[in-house]
Amino acid sequence: MLFVNSRKENNILTSIKNPLVKQARKLHRSQERQKQNLLLIEGTNLVEAACHADYKLDIIFHTERWQQNHQPLCRIIAEQEVRVELVSPEVLNAIATTVNPDGVVAIAPRPISETVPTLKNVGIALERLQDPGNLGTIIRTAAAAGVDGLWLSPDSVDFYSPKVLRASAGQWFRLPVVTNQDLPQLVKQQQQQGVQILATTSQATKTYWEVDFTRPSLILLGNEGAGLSAQLLDLADIHIKIPLANHVESLNVAITTALLLYEAQRQLAMSNEQ
Numbered sequence: 149m150l151f152v153n154s155r156k157e158n159n160i161l162t163s164i165k166n167p168l169v170k171q172a173r174k175l176h177r178s179q180e181r182q183k184q185n186l187l188l189i190e191g192t193n194l195v196e197a198a199c200h201a202d203y204k205l206d207i208i209f210h211t212e213r214w215q216q217n218h219q220p221l222c223r224i225i226a227e228q229e230v231r232v233e234l235v236s237p238e239v240l241n242a243i244a245t246t247v248n249p250d251g252v253v254a255i256a257p258r259p260i261s262e263t264v265p266t267l268k269n270v271g272i273a274l275e276r277l278q279d280p281g282n283l284g285t286i287i288r289t290a291a292a293a294g295v296d297g298l299w300l301s302p303d304s305v306d307f308y309s310p311k312v313l314r315a316s317a318g319q320w321f322r323l324p325v326v327t328n329q330d331l332p333q334l335v336k337q338q339q340q341q342g343v344q345i346l347a348t349t350s351q352a353t354k355t356y357w358e359v360d361f362t363r364p365s366l367i368l369l370g371n372e373g374a375g376l377s378a379q380l381l382d383l384a385d386i387h388i389k390i391p392l393a394n395h396v397e398s399l400n401v402a403i404t405t406a407l408l409l410y411e412a413q414r415q416l417a418m419s420n421e422q
Contacts, residue, residue: 272286355391
């Protein structure tokens with residue numbers, strides 16, 4: 149691995165042709181991130197979230213101005229075995245994938261293994277999701293609603309995309325997620341354990357508030373345009389929908405997820421009060 153965990157004091161890097169910078173820039177591409185088994189973590193909020201979650205970082209690039217403005221976080225970083233590189237704003241801009249980076253980008257290893265969630269209350273399974281912003285928003289919402297975990301089909305958007313991390317607002321590091329999941333196999337396993345499988349489809353007759361979410365439930369959500377596959381729809385125990393006004397065909401999948409999860413949270417809270 150190029151990025152080793154050794155504390156190192158360097159002069160400021162000012163050339164985008166520097167081999168270290170060139171190697172970091174390769175991580176803009178999904179294939180390269182997979183090949184190197186590394187992540188790009190961009191921005192103060194994500195770097196801070198990674199540190200608070202004890203997520204291992206290999207190297208941090210930051211500007212002098214960022215260092216001056218974030219001394220508490222710099223002290224946290226200094227206590228860890230992280231290689232730190234001071235770079236010019238031009239180099240930082242070249243390493244980052246965002247248009248206006250705030251002065252810091254970290255490189256970190258992808259998780260060696262994924263923690264398989266134990267489904268006690270509510271879980272989410274996503275099939276063929278394509279938009280990184282939607283996935284990141286769903287992760288953020290799921291963490292806020294106290295979801296047990298999330299499963300992602302292998303033909304979905306790259307879970308390790310910088311856009312997914314940013315849209316998750318730091319919750320990427322905290323929510324248990326399983327990628328490349330065989331969803332039909334998952335559904336059958338959960339059904340054997342007594343979990344009810346809920347499929348979202350506009351063709352359903354039952355609305356989402358008519359479901360008993362006090363039972364352990366796995367919610368299936370599909371592609372932004374095509375929805376769920378026929379195979380998953382056939383495997384589901386219950387089909388549910390969100391009522392829409394006339395001439396409105398569908399809701400954004402992240403909005404749909406939020407409505408379902410907070411209905412589940414409402415029912416579970418009321419059940420606990422009784």
